Amino acid sequence: MKRQVLIYGLIGGLLITVLKWTEYRFLVIEHSIEIYGALVAALFAGLGIWLGQTLTRKKPAVILKEVPTAAAGPFAADEMRVSELGITARELEILGLIASGLSNREIAGRLFVSENTVKTHSSRLFDKLGAKRRTQAVQIGKTARLIP
């Protein structure tokens, strides 16, 4: 912005000089008319700039660029915390299935075991996680990086 003002000032000065030069060069009548013209010119040039800036102002064209932030790689459960909490492989498996939104019956069907088995597994799982609900177990499991 500073450079603009500078350039504009220079141009204005140059302009006045030119006008004065034309005044001396082509002086026939009143020499005030050129100065008058220069003033008007400068004024309206400023106005023009302001107008051009104001009327045609468009928001900075935002170009969105996708930057993949840590594209989740193949997940691996945090072995540390798993053994820390004493969670068995079966329980972890069931936690994953719970997180994917399956009911106990669906889990039982998928693992070819009875629904009661799933319930005991999940019961012990919740106990180890300190969860009271399956949704809470999922939340805890995610923050503890037991599941993706």
Place this chain on the structure above:
Amino acid sequence: MKRQVLIYGLIGGLLITVLKWTEYRFLVIEHSIEIYGALVAALFAGLGIWLGQTLTRKKPAVILKEVPTAAAGPFAADEMRVSELGITARELEILGLIASGLSNREIAGRLFVSENTVKTHSSRLFDKLGAKRRTQAVQIGKTARLIP
């Protein structure tokens, strides 16, 4: 920048020519000063607009936006899909609370509404999401980027 100076020179020359022309043309007419001023004003207004546009033209501002493909970042719900599914703000809020592992009663307490209200909200939410269980709703909500 060089071309600008060139163009400016040309315009200056043209201007002088025009001025001379108008000078000769309307010299005989005594009341030409207003027309002269207006002409200069209009000309410089146009020039000002052009200048303002040219000098202050910014390159298309490319703003890199981190689009977390799979992880992290201050989360913002996918407005598109939210309105697409007809999910209201309240329902989205409750989805978030469900995802954080709260029971309906706890959600009701936190939002200062009755448990029944939470149940109707979640019921309609599951309907819109096509979920049968809250865990499934959470799973769908996460993959649809409705919740973190």
Place this chain on the structure above:
DNA sequence: TGCAAAATCACCCAAAAGGGTGACGACAAC
């Protein structure tokens, strides 16, 4: 101002989930 959407609440009923207890077989470790 008046309508439509959203938010609120109630009641009933069925299904799912969760807690507790007990039991049994397989398998590895001591």
Place this chain on the structure above:
DNA sequence: GTTGTCGTCACCCTTTTGGGTGATTTTGCA
């Protein structure tokens, strides 16, 4: 061979969740 863990299953009971219906109040927008 005893012990401990793991996976499996059953039964009972309570709590939570979900479905359906209806109604009232708030609110945003035309």
